[in-house]
Amino acid sequence: MNVHSLRHTNASLLIAGGADVATVAGLLGHSQPSTTLDIYTHAFDKNKKAASQVLQEGLEI
Numbered sequence: 335m336n337v338h339s340l341r342h343t344n345a346s347l348l349i350a351g352g353a354d355v356a357t358v359a360g361l362l363g364h365s366q367p368s369t370t371l372d373i374y375t376h377a378f379d380k381n382k383k384a385a386s387q388v389l390q391e392g393l394e395i
Contacts, residue, residue, distance in 0.1 A: 345370070350380050 341362070348358050359370040 342374075345374050346376075349374055 345358055345362055348361070349355070355367045355370050358374075359365075359367040362370060364370050
């Protein structure tokens with residue numbers, strides 16, 4: 335494991351744990367949260383599934 339892998343794992347775990355993108359971007363030194371979003375999109379899959387479930391339950395689907 336190298337430093338880049340640890341950085342990526344850290345960011346992914348923060349996002350998956352619910353940390354907001356602006357905070358993660360700041361911790362990583364990204365000047366724009368959009369950079370973080372572009373790189374760590376995969377980390378939001380869990381959040382997308384949870385949001386979809388909430389919507390389905392709200393609509394009683």
